[in-house]
Amino acid sequence: MNGVHDMGGMHGMGPVQPEPxxxxxxxxxxxxxxxxxxxxxxxxxxxxxxxxxxxxxIPAAEYLRMSYYERWLAGLAELLTRHRFxxxxxxxxxxPAPGVTGLAPAMTADEVAGFVARGSPAARAAxxxxxxxxxxxxxxxxxxxxxxxxxxxxxxxxxxxxDRLHGVFIFPDTHAHFLGESPQHVYSVRFExxxxxxxxxxxxxxxxxxxxxxxxDAV
Amino acid sequence: MKHHSHDHPHDHxxxxxxxxxxxxxxxxxxxxxxxxxxxxQALDALVEAYEHKVGPHxxxxxxxxxxxxxxxxxxxxxxxxxxxxxxxFGGLQGEHMVAVExxxxxxxxxxxxxxxxxxxxxxxLPPVWYKSTAYRSRAVIDPRGVLxxxxxxxxxxxxxxxxxxxxxxxxLVVPQRPPGTEKLTEEQLVALVTRDAxxxxxxxxxxxxxxxx
Numbered sequence: 001m002n003g004v005h006d007m008g009g010m011h012g013m014g015p016v017q018p019e020p021x022x023x024x025x026x027x028x029x030x031x032x033x034x035x036x037x038x039x040x041x042x043x044x045x046x047x048x049x050x051x052x053x054x055x056x057x058i059p060a061a062e063y064l065r066m067s068y069y070e071r072w073l074a075g076l077a078e079l080l081t082r083h084r085f086x087x088x089x090x091x092x093x094x095x096p097a098p099g100v101t102g103l104a105p106a107m108t109a110d111e112v113a114g115f116v117a118r119g120s121p122a123a124r125a126a127x128x129x130x131x132x133x134x135x136x137x138x139x140x141x142x143x144x145x146x147x148x149x150x151x152x153x154x155x156x157x158x159x160x161x162x163d164r165l166h167g168v169f170i171f172p173d174t175h176a177h178f179l180g181e182s183p184q185h186v187y188s189v190r191f192e193x194x195x196x197x198x199x200x201x202x203x204x205x206x207x208x209x210x211x212x213x214x215x216x217d218a219v
Numbered sequence: 220m221k222h223h224s225h226d227h228p229h230d231h232x233x234x235x236x237x238x239x240x241x242x243x244x245x246x247x248x249x250x251x252x253x254x255x256x257x258x259x260q261a262l263d264a265l266v267e268a269y270e271h272k273v274g275p276h277x278x279x280x281x282x283x284x285x286x287x288x289x290x291x292x293x294x295x296x297x298x299x300x301x302x303x304x305x306x307x308f309g310g311l312q313g314e315h316m317v318a319v320e321x322x323x324x325x326x327x328x329x330x331x332x333x334x335x336x337x338x339x340x341x342x343x344l345p346p347v348w349y350k351s352t353a354y355r356s357r358a359v360i361d362p363r364g365v366l367x368x369x370x371x372x373x374x375x376x377x378x379x380x381x382x383x384x385x386x387x388x389x390x391l392v393v394p395q396r397p398p399g400t401e402k403l404t405e406e407q408l409v410a411l412v413t414r415d416a417x418x419x420x421x422x423x424x425x426x427x428x429x430x431x432x
Binding site: 005006007008009010011013014015016017018019022024025026027028029031032033034035036038039040043052055064068069070073076077080085086090091094095096104106107108109111112113115116117118119120121122123150151152154166167169170186188190193196197201202204205206207208209210211212 | 257270330353359
């Protein structure tokens with residue numbers, strides 16, 4: 001979707017403000033949200049693409065006003081009700097409905113180290129050869145889906161060169177909507193800065209974007 | 220004295236999920252705990268992992284090893300996930316790693332314009348500026364301006380490569396080893412490598428005079 005989350009190349013966001021000796025979390029609630037998102041995600045009712053898409057659905061003005069972990073909290077609350085861990089009433093009242101118990105065993109403290117160490121690999125076995133090879137010239141398709149995509153607006157319609165092949169990965173455009181993993185080859189494409197931003201950009205510079213096969217055409 | 224005003228989020232405690240994020244999160248956590256969906260000790264362990272165990276000291280070990288062991292450097296650039304696993308790091312948000320090396324002519328910079336993807340196993344959780352709209356919007360269109368805000372002015376002829384983490388690949392910048400560190404041990408080198416250098420918004424500086432071995 002052409003949401004405000006897709007902000008590569010936008011102006012008006014102000015300067016970058018690094019904070020010396022920044023803590024991992026600024027508030028305890030941020031740490032709890034981080035942990036809740038991970039613990040509830042581990043049930044596997046949704047996936048990382050659906051989780052990202054849920055945050056993209058936050059109305060644009062709200063998205064820009066919220067801090068990072070406020071977005072995580074908003075996304076989590078939506079996912080919990082959409083996937084029936086909580087009813088809207090439970091979320092509104094903060095009280096569990098009578099008789100409702102655990103739907104699956106909760107992650108225990110002992111399981112955390114394994115969960116962190118395993119992660120959730122998104123690579124899949126190749127079932128067909130890649131359509132493109134290193135050095136090949138390609139153009140990003142001018143796609144504007146209303147749903148989830150990982151093709152940023154700033155490269156659509158632009159030409160680049162395949163830098164390397166990454167292998168086969170779950171396709172977020174279908175996975176985010178629970179329409180299957182549809183794995184396909186992912187490539188790193190090098191776009192010259194001047195191709196993306198015009199002659200004012202520094203001549204030697206380039207942006208590398210990871211794209212799924214369905215995002216590009218041969219030139 | 221009892222208030223019935225609705226101005227204060229505290230008045231809503233126990234009567235619904237309040238608007239203040241701290242109170243909302245507390246209410247949501249206790250609801251999920253009551254339903255048996257969440258074990259608070261598991262949440263503690265998750266927080267503990269990223270506050271005290273996983274962080275940029277991991278990435279610094281990878282970089283120092285690459286500086287001191289040419290065969291390791293080769294393996295890291297060829298298959299970063301496997302090379303990083305050799306040092307015991309990997310997993311959540313580092314399942315598929317790519318290492319990109321700075322040279323005399325190339326400087327690498329990592330961003331995620333679409334959300335805030337970041338290589339947890341080697342760098343820990345991202346700083347606020349990395350997740351900010353300013354960094355996400357500008358790193359791709361104005362990398363030199365962004366670097367200037369970090370006090371880094373690169374020569375016009377240096378090629379800046381910006382890596383936008385749009386897929387499940389996570390990027391680690393291998394900074395240049397600073398001059399005058401030839402006699403330092405691997406452990407001493409680890410102490411020089413900063414998080415910012417491994418994102419590409421900083422350079423690794425030589426140790427202050429007098430500290431060099």
